[in-house]
Amino acid sequence: EVNEADLAAHLDRYYTAQTHTGRALSYQPGQFTRLPNRYYRFQQGGIEFFALDSNTFNKPPPLPETEAGRALRQTLREKRRQLVQDKQARLDQLAVATVDLSESTDEMEDDYAKIEQIDEQLRDIDMQLSAHREDITVDLEQMDWLRQSLLRSWQNDAVRGRVLFFHHPPYVTEATKWSQGQTLAVRQNLQNVLDTVQQTLGDRTAGRSLVDLVICGHAHCFEHIETFDTGHADSHTHWLVCGGSGFSLRRQRPEGSELVDNVDGQPQTVAKSHCFIGRSGHGSEKRRPYSALRVDVTAGSVPEFKVTPLVAERKKKRWKTYAxxxxLLKTSSEARL
Structure with a gap:
């Protein structure tokens, strides 16, 4: 933390880069690697990167005061009751296992992971049940910054591609995240910004997506999703979820790899998962593939992204690593035909 007396000297020392908006932080690998707080952008190799703080636009809207809204509220309350019971049963089971060591380490880890998963689901349900119109705050300043930054980016001929990255994925098929209130709230708020940008740019995008790639975390898996026609300016976009490197890997939802939403009042497949790396199998065949990600960008005026998941997998108490x-994520309009 920089105190006020030293602030001017700090800015003169590190904010030495010049942009059209004024001075910018000069990131120096190995020397000065601090990042701006919350949201920022930078450019490398003709690719412009936009970092967002999705914690400021992920609150679900209040449930509607309609018959459908009341039915949903009742469904959420019942689901919450079942989750609380499930959590308590697992806690009781763990207490016994800790005393007599009757469970294997893997089984105990699974119980701890399931409890963590339940806690996460309970938090999301509580957010939906307690949401009130006056409490819903969206960081409008950040949203306007993104809108203006994307417009400037498309007006800059030196920029050949655009990547967004933030925490909460708007599209995901991981079993606990795909229908969460936070997921849908982030999707809607991002769509609102992109729709406005698209309306302003008109034909300037020449059929390309506003953003070539979106990278998120939060969901405990690796996933590549592609949107189709969503009825919004996030159509035909590649989405990567890179959240499978820590505790409590998750499975893909049993409903499958395609996500359905309403487009012009009709249910329609809006996205499909092309690759999912997460927990799978049962018993001795259970697999835990933890993952990181390497992204290479091709040359040319319209970039392509080569995405390689790097996996460290645990199975039958043994580890193996592999790529x-x-x-290959193609971003040109012709590639989608």
Whole structure:
């Protein structure tokens, strides 16, 4: 933390880069690696990166005061009751296992992971049940910053591609995240910004997506999702979820790899998961593939992204590391035909 007396000297020392908006932080690998707070952008190799703080636009809207809204509220309350019971049963089971060591370490880890998963689901349900119109705050300043930054980016001929990255994925098929209130809130708020940008740019994008790639975390898996026609300016976009490197890997939802939403009042497939790396199997065949990610960008005026998941997998109490098949993400309008 820089105190006020030293602030001017700090700015003169580190904010030495010049942009059209004024001075910018000069990131120096190995020397000065602090990042701006909350949201920022930078450019490398003709690719412009936009970092967002999705914690400021992820609150679900209040449930509607309609018959459908009341039914949903009742469903959420019942689901919450069942989750609380499930959590208590697992806590009781763990207490017994800790005393007599009757469970294997893997089984105990699974119980701890499931409890963590339940806590996460309970938090999301509580956010939905307690939401009130006056409490819903969206960081409008950040949203306007993103809108203006994307417009400037598309007016800059030196920029050949655009990548967004933030925490909460708007599209995901991980079993506990795909329908969460936070997921849908982030999706809607991002769509609102992108729709406004698209309306302003008109034909300038020449059929390309406003953003070539979106990278998120939060969901405990690796996933590549592609949107189709969503009825919004986030159509035909590649989305990567890179959240499978820590505790409590999750499974893909049993409903499958396609996500359905209403487009012009009709249910329609709006996105599909092309690759999912997460927990799978049962018993002795259970697999835990933890993952990181490497992204390479091709040359040319319209970049392509080569995505390689790097996996450290635990199975039958043994570890193995490997690189999964590389995914080629094409971003030109012709590539989607």
């Amino acid at each position: 999964a098949d590389t995914l």
